[in-house]
Amino acid sequence: MSNTNLKLIGGWFSPFPLRVKIALNIKSLEYDNIEETLYPKSQLLVQSNPVHKKIPVLLHGDKAICESRIILEYIDEVWNSGPSILPSDAYDRAMARFWAAYIDDKCFLAMRKCILVGDEEARKPYLEEIEDSLVTIEGELQKCCREGKGYFGGEEIGLVDITFGSLLGLMGMIETMNGRKMIVEEKHPRVVKWAERFASDPNVKGLIPEPEKLISLIWLGKELYKKE
Numbered sequence: 001m002s003n004t005n006l007k008l009i010g011g012w013f014s015p016f017p018l019r020v021k022i023a024l025n026i027k028s029l030e031y032d033n034i035e036e037t038l039y040p041k042s043q044l045l046v047q048s049n050p051v052h053k054k055i056p057v058l059l060h061g062d063k064a065i066c067e068s069r070i071i072l073e074y075i076d077e078v079w080n081s082g083p084s085i086l087p088s089d090a091y092d093r094a095m096a097r098f099w100a101a102y103i104d105d106k107c108f109l110a111m112r113k114c115i116l117v118g119d120e121e122a123r124k125p126y127l128e129e130i131e132d133s134l135v136t137i138e139g140e141l142q143k144c145c146r147e148g149k150g151y152f153g154g155e156e157i158g159l160v161d162i163t164f165g166s167l168l169g170l171m172g173m174i175e176t177m178n179g180r181k182m183i184v185e186e187k188h189p190r191v192v193k194w195a196e197r198f199a200s201d202p203n204v205k206g207l208i209p210e211p212e213k214l215i216s217l218i219w220l221g222k223e224l225y226k227k228e
């Protein structure tokens, strides 16, 4: 038990609570981690996130904050004396939000479909969508590097890094399922270097789940998203 009034309802297998853990680490905030299995959903989750009933939820005292990217912004605003997660400049902040939304709307959705569909043939169009988004992300990262930044957000991990980096476990899972790498030096040299750097950052190290462990939970994803 930590002595802070922060609790995270999460699950080791999901990229979304992982984002919150990284943000809490960046701000050096202690919290109690409550592991949710989602099958069945706990009373606490259902009460704390009655609209979506999804993880993560950050409990700050008696307040519940839902949706990973909104939680990241909340953490950044409330504990604003620590390292920043969003840029201070309004335009840069808008751009960070744009890329974070792109990563979730394009890359993550294609990844989720790819994982949940049955066979290799059915995965093909989604693998192509993932590849397209990786090329776009590589282009953006090259631009950041030309501006002298090591991460999307600058010299330190920021919103876009956390949003994209939280997907590395799922990417590893897709690579294992398909027997080939998705993020490759020839096509995405900057993303390769960025991913190594991100995964070994002290605020991230050890948090990205192993592909084999994730593969053992595909049934859960299929249960949760069978109606979609």
Ligand SMILES: N[C@@H](CCC(=O)N[C@@H](CS)C(=O)NCC(=O)O)C(=O)O
Binding pocket: 014, 015, 016, 038, 052, 053, 054, 055, 056, 066, 067, 068, 069, 224
């Ligand atoms: N947009 C949400 C997505 C959260 C999400 O999809 N969480 C999944 C776990 S990977 C979940 O709780 N699913 C339960 C359900 O769909 O019923 C966020 O960014 O927090």
